[in-house]
Amino acid sequence: MTRTELSEAIAIALDALRANPLRSVLATLGITIGVSFVALMGWFLAGLDSSLQHTINMLGEDMLYVDKWDWSGRTSWVEVSNRKPISYRQAQELADAVRTAQYAMPMGQTRAQLSVGSRKAESIPVAGVPHDYGNTPAGAVTRGRFFTEMEGRSGAPVAVLGPVIAKQLFPDEDPVGKEIRIAGQRFTVIGVVRQRGTLLSDFADRLVLIPLERFLRLFGSGQRSFITVLKAGSLERLDDVREEARLLMRKIRRLRPEQPDDFTINETRSLEQSIAVLRQSVWGVGLSMSALSFLVGIIGIVNITFVSVVERTQEIGIRKAVGARRRAIALQFLAESVVLCTAGAVLALLFCTGLVLLVRLLIPAAEFLTPYIPPQHIAVALLVAFTAGILAGWAPALRAARLHPVEALRYE
Amino acid sequence: MQPLIVLENVTKVYRTEGEEVHALRGISLVVQPNEYVAIMGPSGSGKSTLMHILGCLDTPTSGRYLLNGRDVSQLDDDELAYIRNRQIGFVFQTFNLLPRATALKNVELPLIYAGVPAAERRERARRALEAVGLGDRLHHRPNELSGGQRQRVAIARALVVNPALILADEPTGNLDSASGAEIMRLFTQLWQLGNTIILVTHEDYIARYARRIIRIRDGRIESDTPNPEPVHLEQLPSMP
Ligand SMILES: Nc1ncnc2c1ncn2[C@@H]1O[C@H](COP(=O)(O)OP(=O)(O)OP(=O)(O)O)[C@@H](O)[C@H]1O
Ligand SMILES: [Mg+2]
Numbered sequence: 001m002t003r004t005e006l007s008e009a010i011a012i013a014l015d016a017l018r019a020n021p022l023r024s025v026l027a028t029l030g031i032t033i034g035v036s037f038v039a040l041m042g043w044f045l046a047g048l049d050s051s052l053q054h055t056i057n058m059l060g061e062d063m064l065y066v067d068k069w070d071w072s073g074r075t076s077w078v079e080v081s082n083r084k085p086i087s088y089r090q091a092q093e094l095a096d097a098v099r100t101a102q103y104a105m106p107m108g109q110t111r112a113q114l115s116v117g118s119r120k121a122e123s124i125p126v127a128g129v130p131h132d133y134g135n136t137p138a139g140a141v142t143r144g145r146f147f148t149e150m151e152g153r154s155g156a157p158v159a160v161l162g163p164v165i166a167k168q169l170f171p172d173e174d175p176v177g178k179e180i181r182i183a184g185q186r187f188t189v190i191g192v193v194r195q196r197g198t199l200l201s202d203f204a205d206r207l208v209l210i211p212l213e214r215f216l217r218l219f220g221s222g223q224r225s226f227i228t229v230l231k232a233g234s235l236e237r238l239d240d241v242r243e244e245a246r247l248l249m250r251k252i253r254r255l256r257p258e259q260p261d262d263f264t265i266n267e268t269r270s271l272e273q274s275i276a277v278l279r280q281s282v283w284g285v286g287l288s289m290s291a292l293s294f295l296v297g298i299i300g301i302v303n304i305t306f307v308s309v310v311e312r313t314q315e316i317g318i319r320k321a322v323g324a325r326r327r328a329i330a331l332q333f334l335a336e337s338v339v340l341c342t343a344g345a346v347l348a349l350l351f352c353t354g355l356v357l358l359v360r361l362l363i364p365a366a367e368f369l370t371p372y373i374p375p376q377h378i379a380v381a382l383l384v385a386f387t388a389g390i391l392a393g394w395a396p397a398l399r400a401a402r403l404h405p406v407e408a409l410r411y412e
Numbered sequence: 413m414q415p416l417i418v419l420e421n422v423t424k425v426y427r428t429e430g431e432e433v434h435a436l437r438g439i440s441l442v443v444q445p446n447e448y449v450a451i452m453g454p455s456g457s458g459k460s461t462l463m464h465i466l467g468c469l470d471t472p473t474s475g476r477y478l479l480n481g482r483d484v485s486q487l488d489d490d491e492l493a494y495i496r497n498r499q500i501g502f503v504f505q506t507f508n509l510l511p512r513a514t515a516l517k518n519v520e521l522p523l524i525y526a527g528v529p530a531a532e533r534r535e536r537a538r539r540a541l542e543a544v545g546l547g548d549r550l551h552h553r554p555n556e557l558s559g560g561q562r563q564r565v566a567i568a569r570a571l572v573v574n575p576a577l578i579l580a581d582e583p584t585g586n587l588d589s590a591s592g593a594e595i596m597r598l599f600t601q602l603w604q605l606g607n608t609i610i611l612v613t614h615e616d617y618i619a620r621y622a623r624r625i626i627r628i629r630d631g632r633i634e635s636d637t638p639n640p641e642p643v644h645l646e647q648l649p650s651m652p
Contacts (some may be wrong), residue, residue: 002527003527004524004525004527004528004529004530004533005524005525005527007530008524015512019512314508315510317508318508318509318510318521319521319525320493320496321467321469321496321502321508322496322497322502322521322522322525322569323493323494323496323497323498323522323525323526323573324493324497324525325489325490325493325494325525326489326490326493327490328525402489404470405469405470406464406469406470409469409504409508
């Protein structure tokens, strides 16, 4: 194929696009929609990944949570909800017995009403933790301080707020030193946890931390299930800590050898697995929707390219008469459908970028979404559109190339 | 000297819906380089069919066609396209210009398929248009030109590749007599410059420009004679 043939084909294709802009846009709509699916899917998944990474960094990669609940969702819900709760005593026993971990501590969780004067917030997650929690990444404060060992042991009425709930209760002032009520009882705010903006914003950014002693007095330990938080200290020690904790917990729970674990040792990494499920369904839906749109799109382009061949029959005759070979004519129509599809893809990418920026602007809660569509997805979208163009143009191009010059010239 | 064209018993049969039309029933013909031939004959006698075969736009059903000594009667589509591109300039009754392209672009067209680079293409197209007297109409589209001017663009397109053979099927058929005479004057000049020209016409006064007149009837050559009193350019009334 000569360069002049190729550049002529592209010039004709662009000219055809200019001649019929509206028809072209309509013809390429399916491709536009298909590419939009790919782009938006990429956008969403990239957002998911980055917020997941964020969460893992925040919680610390070397953290283990021995819990009745399986965070990854891999154990069946029925099995998990039939497990006996982990009592405060068991969680404490495990924390005391573990030797390999850097830190080990029991933690209680519940939801309660918070109020400041007449301002109320319902169902806010409240966690009771020992003072050691201040040494984990999740307990790092940005303002004020974490509670001391003294405050922890005595169960002082002090609270460390997550950044989002802090903002909610004290929109315009520094919360440190202020008084709040948790489930009706007075607490003094002594610190605010570092802002993260994560996937589990409920878990991290709205969480209120109080001394475990105070938590037990306020909410009781009754049927509540407690968690043992373990910080291994390094990734290399994670396996040892997990194994030790598992054996200890089986003993504490009095499991016979043949019985399965009636608890789960959650890791920050198990979040990745729960995300993997979501990721798969996004891919599944996204891919089948875009495949469908591409199919519809290709049919549209095939149709419009056939129309173009018929409309240009005389032109084909003229080009053949002055010496255009089959491939030159075929190239002309392939270029036309490829240009159409690529134009549709570019249109979709512009549209999606606009949409992404708009969502960022209008919905601050969507902050976990990255403000851009990942370049690999743009490349994939363009490549698929290009391929769709070739597929769609093939049959019409072949028909055009095989026209007999005299008959094409005579066509009215 | 090797003849430019040798036709040996060429026939053409069109088959449409079981019906056979014998458009050419055995044409034998020799044309030397730099001849100036007019083909005449009643409607339906096979003139266009013959021109299409001579122009490698179509192939004979039987018989041989030697162009410059090469048998081109059995070539495939792309080989014929190559010969049309390099050896033949074809001028049609209905001009057959690309409507959306300028005169310059129309004349460049054969050079595109010959792989000539853009700058040289433009220059050669411009010179061809100047040669047919359209140096001041390079950027006009066909609908901005008169019929005679359109046909001159088409002639420039035929000339631009320096073909061995210029074919014209009723080139003046869609023109008034003044424009027609203008076009014939141009063909005659091209012939004087050494080109070989074969044209089809219904009109005696057009055929008078040629130096040899072939009459065909019902797919056969009826007569093939030198033109006894050809028009010389000096005899022409001067053109505006
Ligand atoms: N594509 C075709 N299919 C079937 N028959 C055809 C075809 N082309 C030409 N013919 C027939 O072949 C015969 C010769 O046609 P041709 O066009 O060569 O005549 P012509 O001499 O050019 O006539 P005119 O002076 O009207 O242009 C006619 O009978 C015509 O109907
Ligand atoms: Mg004819």
